[in-house]
């Protein structure tokens with residue numbers, strides 16, 4: 001599996017994401033600066049990593065979503081290229097229109113930085129194929145704008161179409177229906193606030209995230 005990791009000014013999880021992808025695939029991802037206007041040929045997966053792009057000014061992810069590279073990411077996603085947005089990456093994907101809804105300030109205002117329990121709500125996606133349906137996993141979160149909001153009709157559609165990939169199994173940030181991660185209608189774009197790339201090796205004390213990356217490698221290689 002060939003992957004690319006986008007870096008914006010203020011990204012801080014880009015190298016962790018690259019390490020997780022390399023561990024799973026054996027191939028170093030291409031690192032793409034936000035000014036790039038093209039996704040290199042042959043890329044199967046684009047990762048939009050966490051951090052504080054543009055210092056979270058205006059709204060988290062809003063300025064990054066206007067970066068030249070995001071037009072190329074939108075075009076690639078429309079061709080079926082897989083896109084994984086984590087934390088600030090999820091915020092960038094909603095601001096880009098690649099995923100519905102918005103990430104608002106956490107209920108309770110505070111930055112939340114801890115391990116949280118999640119339920120795998122859809123194990124049939126390319127991102128979750130190595131998890132069992134309904135399985136509980138633990139991923140770290142670290143954000144102040146993780147409070148997922150969408151109107152009721154959108155939430156009903158996400159639930160009805162199996163596009164809620166992960167749900168918090170505990171109260172974390174006030175997200176509507178405790179939604180932690182969602183898929184687009186094509187199933188090739190996933191945005192999530194928790195950080196799978198921070199739970200991929202024994203030194204992390206938790207390897208629950210590793211199956212996301214291994215599942216992607218296995219699934220995308222089988223499709224190639």
Ligand SMILES: NC(=O)CC[C@H](N)C(=O)O
Nearest residue numbers: 050051087088143144145
């Ligand atoms: N870890 C992150 O990506 C943080 C995301 C964003 N800056 C927030 O705090 O909400």
